[in-house]
Amino acid sequence: MNMFFQSELFVNLSYILASILFIFGLKMLSSPETAQRGNLISALGMLLAIIVTLMGNNIISYQWLTIALIAGAIVGASAASFVKMTTMPELVALFNGFGGIASLLVGSAEFLNITSALNAIALTAVFFTVLIGGVTFTGSLLAFGKLSEIINGKPFLYFGQRTVLTIFIVLSFILGIEIVIDSGLLGISRFYLLVSLIISALILGVLLTAPIGGADMPVIIALLNSYSGVAAAAAGFVINNNVLIVAGSLVGASGLILTNIMCKAMNRSLMNVLFGGFGAVSSSEGNKSGEIQGEVKPINASDAYLILEAANSVLFVPGYGMAVSQAQHSVRELGELLEENGCEVNYGIHPVAGRMPGHMNVLLAEANVSYDLLVEPDDVNPIMDTVDVCVVIGANDVVNPDARENEGSPIYGMPVIEADRAKTVFILKRSMASGFAGIDNPLFLKENSRMLFGDAKESISTLVSEFKS
Amino acid sequence: MDSLFIMLLFVLILAIFLGFELINKVPSTLHTPLMSGANAISGITIVGAILSSGSDSVLLTTILGTGAVFFATINVVGGYLVTNRMLGMFKKK
Numbered sequence: 319m320n321m322f323f324q325s326e327l328f329v330n331l332s333y334i335l336a337s338i339l340f341i342f343g344l345k346m347l348s349s350p351e352t353a354q355r356g357n358l359i360s361a362l363g364m365l366l367a368i369i370v371t372l373m374g375n376n377i378i379s380y381q382w383l384t385i386a387l388i389a390g391a392i393v394g395a396s397a398a399s400f401v402k403m404t405t406m407p408e409l410v411a412l413f414n415g416f417g418g419i420a421s422l423l424v425g426s427a428e429f430l431n432i433t434s435a436l437n438a439i440a441l442t443a444v445f446f447t448v449l450i451g452g453v454t455f456t457g458s459l460l461a462f463g464k465l466s467e468i469i470n471g472k473p474f475l476y477f478g479q480r481t482v483l484t485i486f487i488v489l490s491f492i493l494g495i496e497i498v499i500d501s502g503l504l505g506i507s508r509f510y511l512l513v514s515l516i517i518s519a520l521i522l523g524v525l526l527t528a529p530i531g532g533a534d535m536p537v538i539i540a541l542l543n544s545y546s547g548v549a550a551a552a553a554g555f556v557i558n559n560n561v562l563i564v565a566g567s568l569v570g571a572s573g574l575i576l577t578n579i580m581c582k583a584m585n586r587s588l589m590n591v592l593f594g595g596f597g598a599v600s601s602s603e604g605n606k607s608g609e610i611q612g613e614v615k616p617i618n619a620s621d622a623y624l625i626l627e628a629a630n631s632v633l634f635v636p637g638y639g640m641a642v643s644q645a646q647h648s649v650r651e652l653g654e655l656l657e658e659n660g661c662e663v664n665y666g667i668h669p670v671a672g673r674m675p676g677h678m679n680v681l682l683a684e685a686n687v688s689y690d691l692l693v694e695p696d697d698v699n700p701i702m703d704t705v706d707v708c709v710v711i712g713a714n715d716v717v718n719p720d721a722r723e724n725e726g727s728p729i730y731g732m733p734v735i736e737a738d739r740a741k742t743v744f745i746l747k748r749s750m751a752s753g754f755a756g757i758d759n760p761l762f763l764k765e766n767s768r769m770l771f772g773d774a775k776e777s778i779s780t781l782v783s784e785f786k787s
Numbered sequence: 788m789d790s791l792f793i794m795l796l797f798v799l800i801l802a803i804f805l806g807f808e809l810i811n812k813v814p815s816t817l818h819t820p821l822m823s824g825a826n827a828i829s830g831i832t833i834v835g836a837i838l839s840s841g842s843d844s845v846l847l848t849t850i851l852g853t854g855a856v857f858f859a860t861i862n863v864v865g866g867y868l869v870t871n872r873m874l875g876m877f878k879k880k
Contacts, residue, residue, distance in 0.1 A: 340828055340831075341805065341809065343824070343828075344806075344809045344810065344824070344825070344828075345809050347813060347817060347820065347821050347824055348809070348810075348812045348813045348814070348817070349814075350814075350816060350817060350874075350877045350879070351879075353817055353820060353874045353877065354871060354874035354875060354877075356824075357820070357824050357867065357870045357871055357874055358871070360824060360827070360828060360867070361827070361867040361871075364827070364828070364830070364831065364833075364863055364867070367831065367833075367834050368833060368834070368837070368863075371834045371837045371838065372837060372841075374838075376838065376841075376842045376843075377837065377838070377841035377842060378841065378842060378843045379841055379843075379849070380841060382840060382849065382853040383837060383840045383841045383853065383856060385853075386840065386853045386854070386856035386857040386860065387856060387860050389857055389860075390856065390857045390858065390859070390860025390861045390863075390864065391860050391861075391864045393861045393865070394860060394861040394862070394863065394864035394865030394866070394868070395864050395865065395868055397861070397865050397869075398864070398865040398866075398868035398869035398872065399868065399872070401869065403873075403876075406819060406823075406869075406873070409823075409865075409869060410819070410822060410823050410826060410869075413823070413826050413827075413861065413862050413865050413866050413869075414826050414829075414862075416858040416859070416861045416862045417826060417829045417830050417832065417858070417859065417862040419855075419858050420830070420832045420833065420836055420855045420856075420858040420859035420862060421832045421835075421855075423836065423839075423851045423852070423854050423855035423858070424832055424835040424836050424839055424851075424852070424855045426851050427836075427839035427840075427847070427848040427849075427851035427852045427855065428835075428839060428848070430845065430847050430848055430851070431839070431844045431845060431848040432844075432845055433843070433844050433845070434844070437789075439789075439792045539822070540822065543822050543825060543826055543829075546826065546829040547825065547828075547829045549829075549832070550829045550830075550831050550832040551799060551802075553832050553835045554795070554835070555792075555795055556835070557835045557838060558791060558795065559834060559835065560795065560798050561831060561834060562831050562832060562834060562835060563795055563798050563799050563802060564798060564802045565828050565829070565831035566802075566829060566831065566832075567799055567802035567803045567805075567806055568802055568805065568806040568809070568825070568828060569806070569825045569826070569828050569829040570803065570806065571802075571803050571804075571805075571806025571807045571809075571810060572806055572809070572810040572821065572822075572825045573822070573825065574807075575806075575807060575810045575811060576810075576818060576821070576822060579815070579818075667815070667816075669815050669818075674818075674819055674822065675815070675818035675819060675821075675822060676815060676816065676817060676818030676819035676820070676821070676822070677819060679815070679816045679817070679818070679819065679877075680819045680820070680873055680876070683873070683876040683877045683878070684876050686876075686878065688878065688879050688880040689816050689877050689878070689879055690879055692816055694815055
């Protein structure tokens with residue numbers, strides 16, 4: 319092989335090019351027109367980084383490497399091809415966890431590699447790589463379990479939660495300091511020092527994610543996404559590699575921004591999300607200041623059809639319930655029929671609707687809804703008075719008027735879609751059970767609200783057939 | 788402090804600022820593909836994994852590195868493909 323292509327100069331120049339491709343790729347993700355091309359450019363950067371690394375002259379054995387690459391590619395490609403759009407949050411959580419464990423293993427491998435003498439800085443980086451990688455791994459696996467309902471999605475709270483968490487954080491840092499200074503005071507070998515740190519990090523990931531309830535999943539997914547980037551950047555300090563640092567930092571920053579957007583959309587601080595255990599406690603005391611009055615007014619599909627048929631403006635507000643009942647295709651069909659009927663149709667998407675940032679947008683995109691019809695709360699609330707019918711599909715907390723009206727409510731102050739201000743509100747719901755956060759929703763009892771009980775997909779399909787008949 | 792570390796730190800700080808600038812403009816419609824696309828980028832740790840797995844070192848390092856290559860490859864290949872699949876669905880009529 320040509321010596322130049324194996325030289326350090328060529329490899330590093332290629333890493334710079336890969337970094338540029340990542341940056342352009344991310345930049346192009348900011349618009350739906352260029353996003354797909356942006357993703358390809360970013361993938362090209364990754365391919366370049368992988369190929370020059372494989373060609374490098376310090377790679378002496380390809381046997382296991384090739385097997386791992388092929389096996390990983392097969393697993394990744396089949397998961398990506400067969401996943402249903404509704405289970406996208408689970409898959410992203412899982413991939414994220416794999417990124418975390420990969421960084422943990424890289425940090426560990428370098429630490430145990432006696433041929434590479436690591437200085438104090440590299441050892442500190444090993445500590446952070448293993449710690450953050452481990453937290454990302456178990457945190458993501460637990461999030462995956464909760465999202466796929468293998469594990470109960472309710473927040474898991476116990477007495478002394480913060481104390482236990484603090485103990486493990488302190489323990490991890492003690493192990494970390496010993497890894498760096500190697501004082502021998504703990505009386506355990508390097509190997510067991512590392513093993514202890516790994517175990518501690520894995521437990522920390524569980525402790526951090528267990529108290530997070532299903533409705534707060536968008537925040538924790540975004541946060542874990544950020545962690546996986548930070549772990550990769552830390553691994554970059556272990557092996558003195560710029561491309562890891564650049565790519566890892568970009569991901570870390572992006573995850574942090576998303577986390578912040580999600581927190582703002584719920585009017586809560588990150589600390590409150592992480593330790594609040596939102597939804598574990600009943601919030602009945604919150605309603606003392608404003609007793610809910612009124613009664614539930616059910617409506618059947620044929621009456622609902624007559625109102626929709628006469629409407630000039632309809633706003634759909636989807637929530638996690640739409641994902642659960644896979645109603646997105648029927649919703650799109652109903653939307654198209656309404657448009658043919660001369661009605662203006664929009665979709666109001668709350669940033670935290672669903673189980674991950676942008677969850678509803680992906681589902682509606684899958685169902686072929688044009689993305690310019692998807693509007694954010696800030697754009698839809700000012701024109702809510704002109705909406706004839708607001709159809710709430712399996713959403714609850716994001717349309718709760720208590721966020722504006724009831725100071726005692728746990729969600730008071732959260733920016734919501736003000737569905738109750740539409741002339742008529744249809745609420746598609748299985749039963750009167752309260753939403754994930756366990757908060758009562760006075761929207762259901764408002765004068766202009768009508769409950770359309772039943773499975774969302776069936777209800778919408780019935781409306782569609784009414785339109786067609 | 789060695790100069791290499793300072794150089795890496797310099798890169799880290801600049802990349803973080805760049806990341807904030809880049810992502811701040813992403814519309815909420817694209818939050819899911821952004822996340823899975825960023826997730827695929829975090830699989831860059833595969834570079835470190837390849838070096839651990841393929842270079843001349845102790846057996847344990849090779850084993851751990853090979854495991855890292857496996858997981859990072861799932862992250863990279865799966866992440867990019869699923870993002871591509873999602874973005875292909877975003878259409879304007």
